[in-house]
Amino acid sequence: MMDNLEKLIQEKINRDLQAKTRRHFIKNCASGLGGLALGSIFMGCDPLGVPKKRSNITFSERDLNPLATLPPHFGPKVKSVIYLHMAGAPSQLEMFDYKPKLHELHGQDCPQSLLEGRKFAFIKGTPKLMGPQAEFAQEGESGNWVSNFLPHFKKVIDEVAFLKAVHTDQFNHGPAQLLMHTGSARLGRPSIGAWATYGLGSENQNLPGFVVLTSGGNTPDAGKSVWGSGFLPSVYQGVQCRSKGDPVLYIEDPDGISRNLKKSTIDAINKINKEEYRKYADPEILARINQYEMAYRMQIAVPEIMDINNEPENIKQMYGVEPGKESFGNNCLLARKLVEDGVRFVQLFDWGWDTHGNIREGSIDMGLRNKCTQIDRPITALILDLKQRGLLDETLIVWGGEFGRTPMQENRGNKEMQYKGRDHHGDAFTMWMAGGGIKKGASHGQTDEIGFSGIEGRVSVHDVHATILHLLGFNHEQFTFDFQGRPYRLTDIEGELIKEILA
Amino acid sequence: MDVLKQLLGRLHPLLVHLPIGFIILGLLLQWYDRKKAEYVKVIPLIYFWAGISAVLACITGYLQYLGEGYTFDTVKLHLWSGIATALFSFLMYAKTKELKTVDFLTKIPLLALSIVFFILISVTGHQGGNITHGEDYLIEPLPNSIKSALGFETYEEKEIVLNDENWQDAMLYEDVIKPIINNKCLSCHSPKKSKGDLLLHSEEGILQGGENGEIIVQENPGESQLFSRLVLPKDDEDHMPPKDKTQPSKEEIKLIETWVANGNPFDKSIGELALPKELFLSFFPKKLDDDHPPIEIIAASQDSIKKIEQMGVHVDLISKASNFLNVSCINKPSFSNSDFKTLIPIGEQIARLDLGGTQVTDSIFSKLAMLPNLTILKLDNTSVTGQGISLLESQEHLKSINLTSSKFEGQYLQVFSNFKKLKKVHLYKTNVDANGVQSLNDGQILIDYGNYQLPAIASDSIVY
Numbered sequence: 001m002m003d004n005l006e007k008l009i010q011e012k013i014n015r016d017l018q019a020k021t022r023r024h025f026i027k028n029c030a031s032g033l034g035g036l037a038l039g040s041i042f043m044g045c046d047p048l049g050v051p052k053k054r055s056n057i058t059f060s061e062r063d064l065n066p067l068a069t070l071p072p073h074f075g076p077k078v079k080s081v082i083y084l085h086m087a088g089a090p091s092q093l094e095m096f097d098y099k100p101k102l103h104e105l106h107g108q109d110c111p112q113s114l115l116e117g118r119k120f121a122f123i124k125g126t127p128k129l130m131g132p133q134a135e136f137a138q139e140g141e142s143g144n145w146v147s148n149f150l151p152h153f154k155k156v157i158d159e160v161a162f163l164k165a166v167h168t169d170q171f172n173h174g175p176a177q178l179l180m181h182t183g184s185a186r187l188g189r190p191s192i193g194a195w196a197t198y199g200l201g202s203e204n205q206n207l208p209g210f211v212v213l214t215s216g217g218n219t220p221d222a223g224k225s226v227w228g229s230g231f232l233p234s235v236y237q238g239v240q241c242r243s244k245g246d247p248v249l250y251i252e253d254p255d256g257i258s259r260n261l262k263k264s265t266i267d268a269i270n271k272i273n274k275e276e277y278r279k280y281a282d283p284e285i286l287a288r289i290n291q292y293e294m295a296y297r298m299q300i301a302v303p304e305i306m307d308i309n310n311e312p313e314n315i316k317q318m319y320g321v322e323p324g325k326e327s328f329g330n331n332c333l334l335a336r337k338l339v340e341d342g343v344r345f346v347q348l349f350d351w352g353w354d355t356h357g358n359i360r361e362g363s364i365d366m367g368l369r370n371k372c373t374q375i376d377r378p379i380t381a382l383i384l385d386l387k388q389r390g391l392l393d394e395t396l397i398v399w400g401g402e403f404g405r406t407p408m409q410e411n412r413g414n415k416e417m418q419y420k421g422r423d424h425h426g427d428a429f430t431m432w433m434a435g436g437g438i439k440k441g442a443s444h445g446q447t448d449e450i451g452f453s454g455i456e457g458r459v460s461v462h463d464v465h466a467t468i469l470h471l472l473g474f475n476h477e478q479f480t481f482d483f484q485g486r487p488y489r490l491t492d493i494e495g496e497l498i499k500e501i502l503a
Numbered sequence: 504m505d506v507l508k509q510l511l512g513r514l515h516p517l518l519v520h521l522p523i524g525f526i527i528l529g530l531l532l533q534w535y536d537r538k539k540a541e542y543v544k545v546i547p548l549i550y551f552w553a554g555i556s557a558v559l560a561c562i563t564g565y566l567q568y569l570g571e572g573y574t575f576d577t578v579k580l581h582l583w584s585g586i587a588t589a590l591f592s593f594l595m596y597a598k599t600k601e602l603k604t605v606d607f608l609t610k611i612p613l614l615a616l617s618i619v620f621f622i623l624i625s626v627t628g629h630q631g632g633n634i635t636h637g638e639d640y641l642i643e644p645l646p647n648s649i650k651s652a653l654g655f656e657t658y659e660e661k662e663i664v665l666n667d668e669n670w671q672d673a674m675l676y677e678d679v680i681k682p683i684i685n686n687k688c689l690s691c692h693s694p695k696k697s698k699g700d701l702l703l704h705s706e707e708g709i710l711q712g713g714e715n716g717e718i719i720v721q722e723n724p725g726e727s728q729l730f731s732r733l734v735l736p737k738d739d740e741d742h743m744p745p746k747d748k749t750q751p752s753k754e755e756i757k758l759i760e761t762w763v764a765n766g767n768p769f770d771k772s773i774g775e776l777a778l779p780k781e782l783f784l785s786f787f788p789k790k791l792d793d794d795h796p797p798i799e800i801i802a803a804s805q806d807s808i809k810k811i812e813q814m815g816v817h818v819d820l821i822s823k824a825s826n827f828l829n830v831s832c833i834n835k836p837s838f839s840n841s842d843f844k845t846l847i848p849i850g851e852q853i854a855r856l857d858l859g860g861t862q863v864t865d866s867i868f869s870k871l872a873m874l875p876n877l878t879i880l881k882l883d884n885t886s887v888t889g890q891g892i893s894l895l896e897s898q899e900h901l902k903s904i905n906l907t908s909s910k911f912e913g914q915y916l917q918v919f920s921n922f923k924k925l926k927k928v929h930l931y932k933t934n935v936d937a938n939g940v941q942s943l944n945d946g947q948i949l950i951d952y953g954n955y956q957l958p959a960i961a962s963d964s965i966v967y
Contacts, residue, residue, distance in 0.1 A: 069817070069819040071823050075793035075825070076822060151960055152957055204834065205834050317957075317959075318956070366967035367967075373963065373965070377963065384957070385955070387953070388955055389929065390907060390931075393903070503792075
């Protein structure tokens with residue numbers, strides 16, 4: 001007990017020290033060093049050598065249990081978020097943003113006015129416009145557009161609110177993914193899920209508050225920073241689970257090791273860690289101690305929740321799961337199970353959406369269509385399954401990529417390419433949200449007649465973040481963390497609530 | 504030399520307090536000493552010091568006027584009355600010292616001189632204050648009603664009050680545009696400040712424009728600076744309001760645009776202009792749809808919460824904005840009917856109760872009826888059949904009940920139509936054999952039976 005208190009005191013002091021900046025140092029130089037000199041002249045002893053009383057340090061429950069729940073600013077509309085990220089950037093022009101005019105202009109040179117002063121990842125010279133490679137129809141009572149690449153999704157289209165003119169200032173995957181998930185194109189900021197778990201904690205003691213699931217054979221280009229904790233304590237980072245094999249690596253006890261032995265091993269490791277902490281007072285050691293304990297509890301809870309075999313046949317069929325494999329369908333079913341068990345933020349990354357037209361898998365008319373088939377049924381099932389369990393009202397689903405794709409066909413190296421592809425494009429792309437607090441069937445924003453830029457209802461990545469935080473009960477302008485001498489927000493100095501899609 | 508001038512000048516606001524102090528002290532002492540005359544020798548000395556310090560104040564004041572770039576017009580009254588105060592101090596010195604050399608003074612009563620002196624120092628001080636803090640400094644904190652009663656012009660921070668009934672009758676300028684301008688523009692563009700010679704407090708001012716000419720081009724918002732400057736990038740020097748000031752919202756900007764596009768009418772109602780309702784929706788009162796009743800209650804005692812948490816039941820505030828609680832048994836699957844009694848001390852605060860996956864049975868309903876503010880109830884994955892659920896009929900706030908994967912029986916279905924505020928019931932995987940969403944009480948209550956299907960379609964298995 002004493003140990004605990006001591007280490008927490010140290011941690012507090014350490015945190016305070018970390019908050020000191022160069023400015024504080026310089027400021028203190030005048031009074032501090034001068035005072036030190038004067039002190040020794042006048043008193044003949046060092047008054048600063050006397051240890052200060054630390055009795056005024058108090059600890060909140062949060063200091064002792066970093067995932068303890070905290071109330072948000074105002075009544076939240078949702079308790080959990082499932083964020084579906086299509087890594088590589090899906091083409092809005094083949095899925096949701098119908099541009100008949102682009103169809104008419106198919107094969108014509110792209111007007112120079114659109115190309116001047118623009119940077120593209122691969123497009124060179126004057127590319128040709130490429131009409132939509134999918135067929136579109138208005139579906140549901142809302143009459144929102146959706147393509148034949150998503151034949152199941154059209155059944156839930158009235159549950160969804162579209163953002164048709166999202167824009168980003170990044171046109172390469174890594175920075176754009178970072179911006180989309182941390183609010184900054186550079187490394188070092190916490191991800192949305194880390195912010196959410198930091199701000200709200202998590203109700204279930206046996207599961208992490210923030211779980212990440214990946215599919216498509218690769219992790220996002222930006223690496224694990226897209227679910228990192230940035231400058232927040234690392235206990236808030238996303239915990240990556242796998243839908244194939246052990247959900248968490250080495251979660252099973254090794255052969256011949258009993259659970260009791262495991263427990264005493266962890267206790268011993270934690271004891272050593274505590275010693276280490278006493279020496280170096282690094283709060284990250286505390287996070288590690290905490291994670292060992294959480295991992296021990298997770299050993300029971302996680303295999304159970306990550307096992308989709310126990311789900312009834314009709315549910316498995318609905319999601320189109322492939323037990324034993326890594327698939328987006330499995331991850332969607334897992335996402336539902338995790339949210340059902342009180343996990344705050346579930347982040348799904350599906351890789352393989354980068355359709356440049358350089359290879360068959362990366363072609364707009366074939367590769368993209370296959371990717372759409374892979375997500376179509378699982379996403380539709382996820383929405384319907386959450387709905388029938390009464391969870392859709394308290395869960396927010398966000399769908400999107402890191403940017404969109406050009407209305408022009410990609411001409412890498414200024415040559416015609418083997419397959420039909422589109423280049424990276426951040427000026428206008430589509431995202432959608434569904435669930436609690438969302439205006440069902442809404443569609444906000446509009447792009448020009450070829451889908452190049454937003455002409456109405458343009459929203460930024462920061463606006464999307466502000467809206468997600470709002471639905472969780474946060475005023476994004478007041479939800480801050482002090483770092484390097486100033487308060488930081490997920491939206492930093494930007495972001496405006498997208499009221500048009502709120503119920 | 505300039506540095507010295509400026510430095511001394513800046514001492515003026517400090518030095519002025521010396522003569523003020525001396526003069527007030529002298530006047531007070533004069534009054535205090537009026538009968539006994541014990542301090543007659545001190546009082547002239549005080550006025551002498553007052554005179555000396557007033558001269559110093561005058562010199563530094565003059566230097567400040569030169570150094571800080573005030574116009575003579577701004578300071579002239581203060582300057583002359585300051586000099587007058589200095590001279591008057593010596594006059595009071597002479598009077599109280601009863602110097603024979605200035606004999607005209609003997610004819611004027613001391614009281615009259617004192618009163619004049621008091622008025623003089625007050626006026627001088629006030630003028631000085633006005634120069635540094637602005638003329639409205641003192642009245643600024645007063646409520647608008649008092650300000651206007653005192654004869655000061657006020658630009659009320661008027662709220663836009665629109666609702667479903669009145670929005671078409673509201674006057675577009677008076678009730679919508681004017682409040683936006685009042686709240687976001689007038690702090691710089693009113694007779695008080697009139698930056699860029701632009702006055703936006705009145706019809707005439709808006710039509711007249713500012714130093715760059717007119718700000719409205721009829722029916723052309725793009726060319727009208729009243730609108731076009733609002734949509735410039737925030738970093739643009741011409742962006743209005745300046746980026747460190749409160750910005751109008753998207754909706755407000757849109758309304759300014761609409762007003763200009765419609766010929767900036769000052770006397771037309773929204774209905775007359777046939778404007779779409781969507782433009783105004785964000786100013787309608789918000790429909791609150793929280794997970795708790797729209798009332799205020801006292802906070803639950805921390806001791807009772809602690810006790811409940813020790814049992815393994817999760818308790819937290821729904822939000823910082825209210826005292827209502829969310830109680831969840833997510834970490835306590837062994838929770839049973841008999842455990843309910845521990846929740847009673849916080850019964851009034853419980854708005855959201857999650858008993859999903861616990862051991863509770865039908866007899867829980869009689870206990871749940873004791874929670875007056877229950878809004879969201881989750882009884883999923885329990886063995887309740889619904890017997891006794893009618894006890895919850897009288898609940899004033901109960902909005903949603905989740906009974907998925909419970910043993911709920913169809914015979915209790917009709918009970919729901921007697922509920923007062925109920926909106927949603929989830930009955931997926933219960934003993935009621937039904938699919939999809941059905942409604943009760945003319946759509947007031949939605950019952951979701953789930954069992955949604957996604958039949959296979961041919962394209963599911965096509966790989967291109």
